[in-house]
Amino acid sequence: MEAKKCVLAVLALLVIVVEVNGGGDDQASSVKPLVKIVKGKKLCDKGWECKGLSAYCCNETISDYFQTYQFENLFSKRNTPVAHAVGFWDYNSFITAAALYQPHGFGTTGGKLMGQKEVAAFLGHVGSKTSCGYGVATGGPLAWGLCYNKEMSPSKLYCDDYYKYTYPCTPGVSYHGRGALPIYWNYNYGKTGEALKIDLLNHPEYIENNATLAFEAAIWRWMTPEKKNQPSAHDVFVGNWKPTKNDTLSKRVPGFGTTMNVLYGDQVCGKGDDESMNNIVSHYLYYLDLMGVGREEAGPHEVLSCAEQVSFNQAAPSSSSSSS
Template sequence: MKLKWQLVLFATAILSVVVIVHGDESSVKPLVKIVKGKKLCDKGWECKGWSEYCCNQTISDYFQTYQFENLFTKRNTPVAHAVGFWDYHSFITAAALYQPHGFGTSAGKLMGQKEVAAFLGHVGSKTSCGYGVATGGPLAWGLCYNKEMSPNQIYCDDDFKYTYPCTPGVSYHGRGALPLYWNYNYGETGEALKVNLLNHPEYIENNATLAFQAAMWRWMTPVKKHQPSAHDAFVGNWKPTKNDTLAKRVHGFGTTMNVLYGDQVCGKGDDESMNNMISHYLYYLDLMGVGREEAGPNEVLSCGEQEPFNPSSPSSSSSSSSLSS
């Protein structure tokens, strides 16, 4: 009898791993309760904790391993610089922290697919080693890097010596899925994730789940008070003010670039870096079966005519850089 139960437990464990790694075609039935007239759900490991967003489909319901592989087909080729690092399991494990807060779970399946494509559009463009004549096209090379290959400085800003002092001998060059630069960004992100990134920024390049978590935290978190997060700007939780409207800031992909990069890419008309992010987003929408027509018109896609939220400081000028720069 003991052996029988061991076999049952072993089979269950194997099944659980298969579901986590490959996704599940059928949606997991959530636990449901009503609190003050609001429906809240707990959907297990991927959307844990009572949240209205956990009542929706989770990311693995509509974005599975084969789709991740389709988006990043060249990441493990011999010429890539982070072979074996990035994978679907790390992405989904990281996303599990943020799905109860609406990441990929806001406003139904279509919006979830579009948000995943938008987030990965940023990630793909920043970690790409694609170029104009690259095999498979320049958009097929996302997640090629996980760190800046030839940093020309250590990115220590001494203005933050009392809040995020630089650790002697440590370099704060670009690392991750939405690359982190500078001591203050590592410090702030580390505090949020409860990981000592200020002393050990290399943790980002050693752990793909942590690298995705850092990027998702930035996506979900406003840069300043009274401004939207990239997530809120994209899914429509943000209500533009009259000043936003006059500045041509509207819901959509364009404003996510404005939130994350400001005047480094926005308000500059036909900017190459901006266009590269847009191209990755549209490419991923197509590969996910959504179709680029769902991305909206140019004024939604672009931030070329938007007034930037925040002017960039000299020490933030690398935050929009790709890891191949």
Template sequence: MEAPKWSFLAAAIAAALLLSPLAVIGEEDGAAATKPTVVKMVKGKKVCSKGWECKGLSEYCCNHTISDYFQAYQFENLFSKRNSPVAHAAGFWDYHSFITAAAEYQPHGFGTTGAKLTGMKEVAAFLGHVGSKTSCGYGVATGGPLAWGLCYNKEMSPSQYYCDDYFKYTYPCSPGAAYYGRGAIPIYWNYNYGKTGEALKVDLLNHPEYIENNATLAFQAAIWRWMTPAKKHQPSAHDVFVGNWKPTRNDTLAKRVPGFGATMNLLYGEEVCGKGDDEHMNNMISHYQYYLDLMGVGREEAGPHEVVSCGEQATFDPSSSSSSSSSSSSSS
């Protein structure tokens, strides 16, 4: 008997919200975008829509959305040196591009899975990967080495075109195109540009340069990779981070546990994992913890060493590095 009452109440609330003044994100966010919340009951489940940021009807849109807890000033704090004169992508990356890209995936749980704390941790984790892969920070850099994320949007001195002829029938290289690292989580190789382009409905195979010309698209490509399993039998980085993935006995024996370490395992495999105290792994962990602190969450929420690290984990797929979309940092 409770469901009909709730349905009526939800409809009333939704109607009231639609008639009331629309909530506006603070001007400090750099966007006066509106988020009218609509609540419905569909097959006994509460689903919501929050306008531009969480379109459609999704259970995830009933939770906090990213702009509720991650605003422009926090983006500026995390990437405080990205527009410095010496930064290689000054003027390219901004909060509006990130939040616009994230809006495409929030109805699917990106930053909206579970309670607010989980959402904040996921944003920090995702950006931890982004910051470490696009950083030009070094030990004595002004503001510290962790303040230099989003310094790059492309590989500066590519050593090759990253064209793999093995995929000439499925993802043929476009004449004159170079598939070097570009983006927030750099994409490498023709087949990865092809797969990403298919998912985003953008012709990246013939125009890989689109990634370095459009910050929103660059963030979208990175979030798509975070949300999407690389192979059918594997979880996504999102799944292992937010708790959607339940380790099998084999995973437990391989010391793979849910958390930030498993996201590195899925995204980079043997490039950084199963190698003990690896420098690149530690750099990603440091960015994640630094961002947790700056977002007001605190690095202690990252969890114990075996959750944060993948140094002792066997890789999900021993050949994962060969198909990884980022074979090196874009700052190389």
């Protein structure tokens, strides 16, 4: 009898733990959408999964087609003993950050297939920029995304005095690379902090201490144009952007290749068969396969590559690593 009571007590405890943790993978799917009709338009809010009334939240959202096990497959080596950010990056942090941008179309534009492709594209950039994979690494060089959350041995403070009136450097603070799409330089921390309403200029370390914030900063960058009259990486990928005549002459076309142009400019684009460009493309294709979409959905070479594209922005001499 005592043994039976003990078993029942353990089962009850397990039920409580599951409820507190939101049921693991079912956390987002268990949220019943709030639906409102505003001016004849259907708007939805899915709480933890898609935060804020939006038509986009009525679509299939990221956790409907991209679940914990897929995240684990994409970043399978991130918690191995030799990785540099063990225990930092996780699925919940990504979805929590994405929930703020899904109402604006991140992963929710153009139906399920386009959503899957956009998540693979965004994470392809993230994986390539945070990888410690190399040619003979266990599992292959593409299995090591999210190995880092910061630059390990910065060679300088990345303080650009040109911005001393707008984004002045805090004495003794280093603005080296941190995050999912690593942020470099005082002015980039300043701009990102303004957008996220967090004091990153004085506290850039917040990015390496909080995985949700690190993903949020990266998705903000993906969704936000670098300059006026330029598209965001999101817009060029999902087809919201219509190239001008000058864009066409510059060989800039909607698709994955131009996301690299938006994010990195002439650091990787317009340089022919560039190794860093090919590495980003390889991560994207690898992730498409692992997500069950298949790399054949990525499109032709001219859409995937920016090898021949004229860059939107030329890197300034003092900030040649600002987007690396």
